[in-house]
Amino acid sequence: MINALRGMKDITFEESKRFIYIIETASKIAQNYGYGYIETPILEETKLFKRSVGESSDIVGKEMYQFIDKGENDVCMRPEGTAGVVRAFVQAKLDRVQNQKHRFYYYGAMFRYEKPQKGRLREFHQFGCESFGESSVYEDFTIISMIGEIFKALGIKYKLKINSLGCVECMPTYKESLINFLTPIKEELCNDCQRRIDTNPIRVLDCKNPHCQELITDSPKLTFNLCSSCDSDFEKLKSLLNSANVNYEIDTNLVRGLDYYNKTAFEFVSDEIGSQSAIAGGGRYDRLVEFLDGKSTPAVGFALGIERIWELVKMPISTREGYYFGAMNQEGVEILLALAQKTRLTQKVSVEYAPKKLQAHLKNADKANAQYLLFLGEDELKEGKVWIKNLETKEETIRLMEDF
RNA sequence: GUGGACGUAGUUCAGUUGGUAGAGCACCUGUUUGUGGCACAGGUUGUCGCGGGUUCGAGCCCCGUCGUCCACCCCA
Incomplete structure (x- = not known):
């Protein structure tokens, strides 16, 4: 791997x-x-x-x-x-x-x-x-x-x-006075700070070493200069x-x-x-x-x-969204494919390709956090209708396929 | 670059003095014919990070290695 x-x-x-x-x-x-x-x-x-x-x-x-x-x-x-x-x-x-x-x-x-x-x-x-x-x-x-x-x-x-x-x-004059302050105490500073005096003395100021911080308590302050x-x-x-x-x-x-x-x-x-x-x-x-x-x-x-x-971000509460399409048989799935394409012009749609009974689709749709389940069972297929359930409000409707 | 802890199922973890692995969650299937979240029943899942060594035998001990995490350092 x-x-x-x-x-x-x-x-x-x-x-x-x-x-x-x-x-x-x-x-x-x-x-x-x-x-x-x-x-x-x-x-x-x-x-x-x-x-x-x-x-x-x-x-x-x-x-x-x-x-x-x-x-x-x-x-x-x-x-x-x-x-x-x-x-x-x-x-x-x-x-x-x-x-x-x-x-x-x-x-x-x-x-x-x-x-x-x-x-x-x-x-x-x-x-x-x-x-x-x-x-x-x-x-x-x-x-x-x-x-x-x-x-x-x-x-x-x-x-x-x-x-x-x-x-x-x-800055240059301040840097100079800082160097003048640091040089006498050089030996007491940590190794990094000793090097910093030459390379970039300002960096001594934010050294994390507590001993260094103690030593520079009375150092000249940038803001006063x-x-x-x-x-x-x-x-x-x-x-x-x-x-x-x-x-x-x-x-x-x-x-x-x-x-x-x-x-x-x-x-x-x-x-x-x-x-x-x-x-x-x-x-x-x-x-x-x-x-x-x-x-x-x-x-x-x-x-x-x-x-x-990103672990501090308070995300807006996620809500259910979009459609889950499922059918009971293969013929129905293929009809759903065409229907999904149309619906996707305006809505989020996921299609389950495997035919399943209603209970299984409900479970899947619920897990997928869909707002609606659009189901095409045997009865609906015969009548050219679709069965839609709002998974939040539990409201159920049956509509003609061409009206959807 | 320095120091410490830890690598076991998809995941979180358990694994006794060394005797070739287990739990919860998740997942799948059911619980009589078309109604989700719950409950119950059953089921699947592992090169125990990798490579050596010790041993009759290693998840466990030893060495190495890679990786993760944490701190130092640095910085967003």
């Missing part, structure tokens, strides 16, 4: 219903916020991710499905969605027209070569949005509100964490969230794992799904378009993990 690859899953039955429900709900809301659908390739040039996600990240450093294709191209299965959308944005030269807003939503499979566990798969699915050309913090607020609305529609409880990562103005523009934007964001009654907490140690974020960073977490608690994450990435050879364009976006939330 051939099984699916490790960390990759087939999505069927209940799960596929949830999958579709999540996508449809999120898409509808995104459309209402002005987002249009974009589909980008799963396979991209490896350097796209190296330049966008960043070589210092674990994702690029050790988790990419990377290989050389038959044309000797260094390619990679996308580990996240933003890079591809930005590449598409630049490729379509949408960056050339300044002051234009472009908003895209997408969903699809992402790939990371990790050790699977609860909420962490090698092939997983994200729904995401990317907004280009809008530098106003109102857009940050709006996108956070939108995610809140999506989770509300899906019946998911969450906590929102926000932070500001500063910009080219304030913002330049005036970043500071006023962050203040504005907080006041917008306050007046919209959105609960949030400021997490000065919230550092997104991808290198391209600046200014607003946020994460939605759930405490009901195990240790992989991030259900959505995103932020502003004003420099990424430029990194990918486009003209400087402000942008903000997010992604949510479908597998992370």
